[in-house]
Amino acid sequence: MRRMLASLVLVLVAAASPLAANPDRLSLLLGSKHINAVGNFQEFNPGVFLTWERKLDYSLGVYLNSYDRISVAGTLAWPVYKTGDFQFDLFAALALYPEDGRRFELSLGDVIALGGVQVRYRNAFLQVIPSDGGEVDVILSFGLTFPLN
Numbered sequence: 001m002r003r004m005l006a007s008l009v010l011v012l013v014a015a016a017s018p019l020a021a022n023p024d025r026l027s028l029l030l031g032s033k034h035i036n037a038v039g040n041f042q043e044f045n046p047g048v049f050l051t052w053e054r055k056l057d058y059s060l061g062v063y064l065n066s067y068d069r070i071s072v073a074g075t076l077a078w079p080v081y082k083t084g085d086f087q088f089d090l091f092a093a094l095a096l097y098p099e100d101g102r103r104f105e106l107s108l109g110d111v112i113a114l115g116g117v118q119v120r121y122r123n124a125f126l127q128v129i130p131s132d133g134g135e136v137d138v139i140l141s142f143g144l145t146f147p148l149n
Helices: 002-016
Strands: 025-035 043-052 057-064 070-083 086-094 111-121 122-132 138-147
Touching: 025 057, 025 122
Parallel strands: none
Antiparallel strands: 025 043, 025 138, 043 057, 057 070, 070 086, 086 111, 111 122, 122 138
């Protein structure tokens, strides 16, 4: 309950800041699937992201990570292909993984680098994030997304 309250406060602060002026999209992260995982991971990952759609799309959000801790992330996506209800992007992200960031091969303290591909069809999205093969081979994350304009 405490973590959920902290997440809500972070999202409200982010949404009230000048950075949040006129976002184009709201995305709700729902969960993940860790392919060929060595250990147990939290796969219910509720989160909220705001996205500004420009030549490159950028997002800011907060979510419950796979280690059952609150993370904050910023992403940058390059829309490679877009038609009607379908979109395909390449993306890169920096995420704060308190107490767990040092477990990752690409990290600076508890800040980790992520990247992969993202597909969106109507209001559903799926991200495919390759890993180093140590604890997991690939992470699939998924959720719902809604235009705000």
